[in-house]
Amino acid sequence: MGTILTGIITATVFLILMGLVLAILLVLAEKKILNYGTCKISINDGNKELEVQGGASLLSLLAEKNIYIPSACGGRGSCAYCKLVVSEGGGQLSPVEEPYLTADEIKAGVRLSCQVKVRNDISIQIPEALFKIKKYRARVEHKKVLTHDILELRFKLLDPQTIDFKAGQYVQLTSETYKGRESVMRAYSISSVPSEKNYIELNVRLVPDGICTTWVFDHMKEGQEVTLSGPYGDFMLSDTSAPMICMAGGSGMAPIHSIVNHMAEMNIQRLCYYFFGAQQQRDLFYLEELRKLERDHEWFTFIPALSAEPESSGWTGFRGLVTEALAEHFDDLTGYEAYLCGSPGMVGACEKELKKFNVEEDKIYYDEFA
Amino acid sequence: MEAYQETNFFATLFIIFISAGLTNNILLARFLGMCSCLGVSKKVDTSVGLGAAVTFVTATTAALNYLVYYYILVPLGLEFLKLITFIVVIAAFTQFIEMVIERYSIKLYNSLGIFLPLITVNCAILGISLFMLNKPYGFWESFAYGLGGGFGWFLAIALIGGIREKINEKFLPEGLAGPGITLIIIGIMSLAFVGFSGMIKI
Numbered sequence: 001m002g003t004i005l006t007g008i009i010t011a012t013v014f015l016i017l018m019g020l021v022l023a024i025l026l027v028l029a030e031k032k033i034l035n036y037g038t039c040k041i042s043i044n045d046g047n048k049e050l051e052v053q054g055g056a057s058l059l060s061l062l063a064e065k066n067i068y069i070p071s072a073c074g075g076r077g078s079c080a081y082c083k084l085v086v087s088e089g090g091g092q093l094s095p096v097e098e099p100y101l102t103a104d105e106i107k108a109g110v111r112l113s114c115q116v117k118v119r120n121d122i123s124i125q126i127p128e129a130l131f132k133i134k135k136y137r138a139r140v141e142h143k144k145v146l147t148h149d150i151l152e153l154r155f156k157l158l159d160p161q162t163i164d165f166k167a168g169q170y171v172q173l174t175s176e177t178y179k180g181r182e183s184v185m186r187a188y189s190i191s192s193v194p195s196e197k198n199y200i201e202l203n204v205r206l207v208p209d210g211i212c213t214t215w216v217f218d219h220m221k222e223g224q225e226v227t228l229s230g231p232y233g234d235f236m237l238s239d240t241s242a243p244m245i246c247m248a249g250g251s252g253m254a255p256i257h258s259i260v261n262h263m264a265e266m267n268i269q270r271l272c273y274y275f276f277g278a279q280q281q282r283d284l285f286y287l288e289e290l291r292k293l294e295r296d297h298e299w300f301t302f303i304p305a306l307s308a309e310p311e312s313s314g315w316t317g318f319r320g321l322v323t324e325a326l327a328e329h330f331d332d333l334t335g336y337e338a339y340l341c342g343s344p345g346m347v348g349a350c351e352k353e354l355k356k357f358n359v360e361e362d363k364i365y366y367d368e369f370a
Numbered sequence: 371m372e373a374y375q376e377t378n379f380f381a382t383l384f385i386i387f388i389s390a391g392l393t394n395n396i397l398l399a400r401f402l403g404m405c406s407c408l409g410v411s412k413k414v415d416t417s418v419g420l421g422a423a424v425t426f427v428t429a430t431t432a433a434l435n436y437l438v439y440y441y442i443l444v445p446l447g448l449e450f451l452k453l454i455t456f457i458v459v460i461a462a463f464t465q466f467i468e469m470v471i472e473r474y475s476i477k478l479y480n481s482l483g484i485f486l487p488l489i490t491v492n493c494a495i496l497g498i499s500l501f502m503l504n505k506p507y508g509f510w511e512s513f514a515y516g517l518g519g520g521f522g523w524f525l526a527i528a529l530i531g532g533i534r535e536k537i538n539e540k541f542l543p544e545g546l547a548g549p550g551i552t553l554i555i556i557g558i559m560s561l562a563f564v565g566f567s568g569m570i571k572i
Binding site (some may be wrong): 011022023025026029034094119192 | 386447470476
C-alpha cells in the first residue's frame with residue numbers, strides 16, 4: 001500500500017514539476033527569441049506613425065495605441081471584421097485568412113489584422129471613421145427584462161463621458177471571466193438615440209451557452225463597471241429622403257429603434273414602415289412606445305408580425321412571417337430603401353423578398369448577426 | 371549481434387544510422403508520421419523543409435529523451451511515465467523550434483504554415499524515441515538512431531514530394547486526386563523498402 005502511494009505521489013509531483021520547468025523555459029525563450037524590437041506602423045500614407053514593440057498581432061498593437069479595429073471573435077480569425085489594407089510589410093497571407101478574402105481584396109492587400117504579426121516596419125490604411133472609436137468605462141445603470149430572453153442594458157459612460165455615434169451603429173461589450181470561461185468581446189447594436197450622449201442602451205438576447213450573453217444574464221450586476229468600445233459599423237440612416245422599409249427580429253430591434261426615435265427627434269419626416277417579426281406576443285417589446293410613435297407621427301407605421309401565436313389569443317395584428325406581412329402590404333417598392341437587422345436567415349429571406357418588389361440591391365442595408 | 375560488437379564505434383553508429391533510415395524506414399516500413407506526410411508532400415521544397423525540421427527534431431529529441439529516461443525516469447522508478455513524458459518533451463522542444471524558425475527563417479515558417487504544429491504530433495518522432503528504448507543503445511547510438519530515423523522520414527517525404535510534383539492530377543479520376551494517389555505511391559514505394567528489411571540486424 002505504502003509503495004503504491006509513494007509511486008502515485010512521485011509520479012504526480014514529477015509530472016507537475018516537468019510541466020512547470022518546461023513552461024518556464026518556453027516563456028523565457030519566447031521573450032528572448034521572439035523579440036522583434038521596435039517597429040514602426042505607418043498609417044494612411046504616413047499621416048500617422050506609431051512605434052510599437054513587434055511580435056504581436058497588428059490588431060492588438062493598434063488597440064494598445066487606442067486605435068480600435070472592429071473584432072467580434074477576439075483575434076481568432078473567425079469573424080473577419082478586422083479587415084485592413086496592409087500596403088507594405090505584412091508578410092505572406094496565412095491559410096487562416098484566405099477563406100475570408102475575395103480575389104479582389106487579396107489583390108488590394110486586404111488582410112485580417114488579427115492574423116498579421118508585426119515583425120518589421122509596416123504601412124497600413126485605416127478608414128478615418130475608425131479613429132473615432134474609443135474605449136469606454138461604463139457603469140451598468142439598469143438591467144431590464146424586456147421579454148423572456150431579451151434584456152435591456154443601460155450604461156452610463158464614465159470615461160470618456162460622452163459618445164458620438166450615428167443611429168444604427170454598434171458597440172462591443174467586453175465580458176469578464178467567470179467559471180473558467182475566457183473574456184470575449186461581442187458586438188451589440190445601440191438602441192438608444194445619439195442625442196443622449198452620456199448613456200447608451202443595448203438589447204441583449206440570450207444565446208444558449210453563449211459566453212458573453214450568459215455573463216450578461218447571470219453575472220453582470222447593476223452598478224458594476226464594464227468595458228465597451230465603439231461606435232462601429234456602417235449600418236445607419238442614409239442621407240436621402242427616400243421612403244423606408246425597416247425589418248427586424250428579436251434583438252435586431254435595437255438599431256431600428258434607435259433610427260426611428262432619432263428620426264422623430266430630428267423631425268426627419270421620411271415615410272417609414274417598420275415590420276417586426278416575433279413568434280408570440282411574449283416576444284414583443286417596446287410595443288407601447290412604438291405604437292405611441294405611430295400615433296404621434298404621420299410618416300411612421302409599425303407592423304408587428306407573429307409567426308406562432310396561438311389561434312385562440314386575442315391578437316388582432318398580423319399573423320405570419322415578416323416577409324408575408326411585407327407581401328400583404330405592398331406589391332411594388334420601387335424607390336424604397338430597406339434597413340434589415342436580424343439573424344442571417346431572416347436577413348437573407350427579407351432581402352430576397354425585397355428584391356422581388358423591385359428594391360435595388362444597393363439600397364438594401366443590413367446588419368447581420370449570428 | 372557478434373558482428374555488431376566487433377566493429378568499431380563510428381562504424382556502429384553509421385550502421386545504426388543507415389539501418390534506421392533505409393532498412394527500417396519509419397514512414398515506408400512502419401507507416402508512422404503519415405498525416406503530415408500526406409499534408410505537406412505536394413512540393414519538393416516544402417517536403418524538404420519539413421523533412422529537415424523533422425530530422426532535426428527526431429535526432430535531438432531522441433537524445434533528450436534518452437537522457438530524460440535513463441537519468442530521471444529510471445532512477446525515480448517512473449519508467450511507466452515514458453510515453454507522456456516523451457510527448458511533453460517533444461511538444462515543448464517543437465514549440466521552441468517553431469519560435470526559432472519564425473524568428474530566423476520567415477520563409478520556411480510561412481511555407482510550413484499550419485503544418486508546423488503537426489511536427490508536435492508527428493508520431494514518427496515519438497515512435498523513434500520509444501523504439502530506441504527496446505534496443506541496448508547508449509547515448510550516441512540513440513542519437514544516431516534518431517538521426518537515421520529522421521533522415522529516413524526526410525528521404526521518404528522528399529521522394530514522395532518529387533513524385534507528386536511530376537504527377538498531373540488532371541488525368542486522375544476525381545476521387546483519387548490528393549491523398550488517394552499519395553497513399554498508392556507510398557504503398558508501391560514501401561514494397562521496395564520492405565525488400566531492404568532484414569539486411570542489417572540492429
